[in-house]
Amino acid sequence: MIDRDAIRDRFREHGFIVSDQFATALQLMVALAKPLLLEGPAGVGKTESAKVLAEALGTRLIRLQCYEGLDALTALYEWNYPRQMLRIRMTEGAGGSIKEREAEIFGEEFLLKRPLLEAIMQDEAPVLLIDEVDRADEAFEAFLLEVLAEWQVTVPELGTIRARRTPYVILTSNRTRELSDALRRRCLFFWIPYPSLQEEIAILHARIPDLSARLAEKIAESMQVLRGLPLQKAPGVAEALDWARALVSLHRDHLDRTTLEQTLACVLKVREDQLLLESQPDALGAVLDDARPLEPGGRSLDTDFGRGSVSTPRR
C-alpha cells in the first residue's frame, strides 16, 4: 500500500508536482483497485501522470490510445493471419487431423496481444493508460466496462484468460463526448485543473533545473494571464514547459516583448490566438520586463540577443 505522501514524493522525484487532492485520488485508486478517470483541459498532464505513476510504482506502462472506430479486437488481440496462413501452407500434406492442425494454428505464438490483453497477462500489475476514451464510440465503452469489471477475456480458440494481478487503470478524457454514467460510476473521478501560480513555478523548477527563479516566475505569471484571455486553445503546462525550455536554450534570463514575440509559437498554437494577443498589447504588460510599446511595424528594432551570448542560429 502506498500512501499519499509517498506518492507526492515519488512524483516529485520524477519532476511531477501533484496537489494533495490528486495525491489522494491516486492513493485511493491504488488502494481501492478502481480505475481513475482523469478529466481536465488539454496539456495539464493527464497522460503524463500515468507515465509517472508507472515509474513511481516501478511497473510497466501499457497504453491504449482510443480513436473513433477502435474496436474490441484492435484493443484486445488479433491473430497473426499471414503467419497462420503460412503455417497452413507449410504443413500441408504433413497429415494430422483437422483438430490438431487447428490447435496448432490457434496457439499462443500466433496471438498478437493488443494493450488490454497485454495488461491482463502481466505478472506484475501494470499501469494501464486508456487515453482519450471519449474518442472511442459507445460500443467500445460498453466493452471496456466488461473488461474493467471482470478482468478476464475470452478468446474463443484459447479459452478464458484471467488477470493475474488487477492492473492500475487510468482513463483520460477531453470531454469531446459525454461518457456514459455506467463508466463514470465504475471509476473514481478527478478533474485536473490548471495549476496555481505557485504550483506552476514548482513544476517549472522541477522539470527544468536550469531555469532561473525569476524567469520561472515570469513564465508562470504570463500563463495565468494568458489562460484568462478568451483564447481558442489556452496554453497548458506542456506549453509552459516548452516555452521555458525555449527560453533556456536561447539563453534568455528575462522576458521582454521581443523575446515574447520570438517565442510566442511555443505558447499560442492558433493564429487567431496570436492575433488576439497582438491586438491586446497591454494584456501581458504587467508581466513583461519592459513595458515599452512596439515600434511601428510590429517588431522592435533593437533586437536583443541576450547580452553577448549565443544568438539564434540562422541558416
Added chain:
Amino acid sequence: MTVTYPFASLPENLAAFCALLRSAYRFRIGPGELQDAARALTIAGLGSEQAVRDALRPVLAGRLEEAQVFDRAFDRFVLGRPDLRPELPARTIPPGHESPPRDTEVRTSGETGERPGTPDVADDEPGTRSGAVHEVADAESPQAATLVRSSYSPLESEGAVPDLEPADREWRAAAAVLVDRVRARLSRRWRPARHGQRFDFRRTLRSSLHTGGDVVTPRWRARRRREPRFVVLVDGSRSMGAYARPPLQIAVALTTVSPDTETFTFSTELRRVTHDARRAAAGERRPLQLRYAWGGGTTIGVCLDEFLRRAGERVLGRQTVVIIASDGLDVGDTDLLRVSMETLARHSAAVMWLNPLAATAGYEPTARGMQLARPFVALLAAANDPAGLLKVAHALRVR
C-alpha cells in the same frame, strides 16, 4: 469553529451525506459508491477536514459539475454552513415515493373543472399523471396544484386540439431529407457484411479451415450506417395554439419516414401520442385526447423531467435527435428546466428547438425558458412549413 454532525457515528453521517447528495444535488450514488466512500475514508484517514473532503470527492462526484457542487454540499452538511445558492432544488420526488392519498386528491381537484366523460387514453402509464403535478405543487400542498390547474380552463382548450392528420407529400419529403442528413454520418466501426469494402481476414481464414486452408468464400467487412431516431416534443400550451399544427405535421411526417419516431405533447403535463402519430402516418385522421397535455400554461422543465424519467433511457441515445417545438414561454421551475435540458443534450445526438416565433424578423430568444435552454440547444429555428423544415435539416449539425 464548532463542528456539529447530524449523527453520532461515522457510518450514519456518511450515509446521510450521500443521501443529501442524492436527493438535493442529484448525484448518482448507490450502495456501491457508499461502500467505496467508507473504504476511502479508512484509507485516507480522518486526519483533517481537507483529507476527508479529498477522499470523498473522487468517489462520490462523477463529473466536473458534480465535483464543483460537492464542496458546497460538504460545507453544508459537515460544517453546517448554509448553502446560500443551492444548485438544484430538493424537489423531485423519486417515482414510488408518492403517497396515494395525495394522488387522488390532486386527481379530483383537477377533474372538477373538466368535461365529464372525457375518456382516458389507454396507453397512459399508471402513476405518471400525478408526477408532474406534484412537482409543480411543491409536493406538499394539494391546494397549490389546484391553483396551477385553475389558472386556465380545460373546457375552453379542449376544442382547440388539432387532429393528427396524415402528412402531405411536401412535409414527408422535408422529413426524409432531415432523416437522411442525420443518417449520413457513417459509423466508423467495421462489421461483417456480405458485400463490403474491406477484406475480413479472420473470418475468411476461419471458414477456409473447412476446406483445408483453401479460401473458397472470401468474407468482407463494411461500415454500417447509423439509423437515426427522432423524438418530437410538441408544446401544446395556449400561447402555442396558433402554431401547433406544423410541429404535429412534422411529427407525423417523421413517423412516416422513420417509424421509430416518438411523439409527445406537453403543456402542464406530458402525454405520449406516438401511437396516434403512427396511425396518422398510416393515413388515418386521429383526434387527440390530451387533457392537461394541451391548451394550458407551460411547465417545460417539469414535462421534460417527466419525459426523461418515463422514456429517457429507452428513447435517448447517441443516435437520437430531440426536437422540441415550443415558444419557450415557461411558467415552471427554472432549475428543473436547466437540468432537464442539460440531461437531454447530454444523452442525445442533438437537441433541436423549433420556435415558431423565430420566424419573426428581429426575434431574440429572450423568453426565460428560451434563455435557460439556449446553451443546450444545437439549433434554434422556426419550421412552420415544409420549406422551413428543409432549411432546418440542412442547418442541423449533429455531434
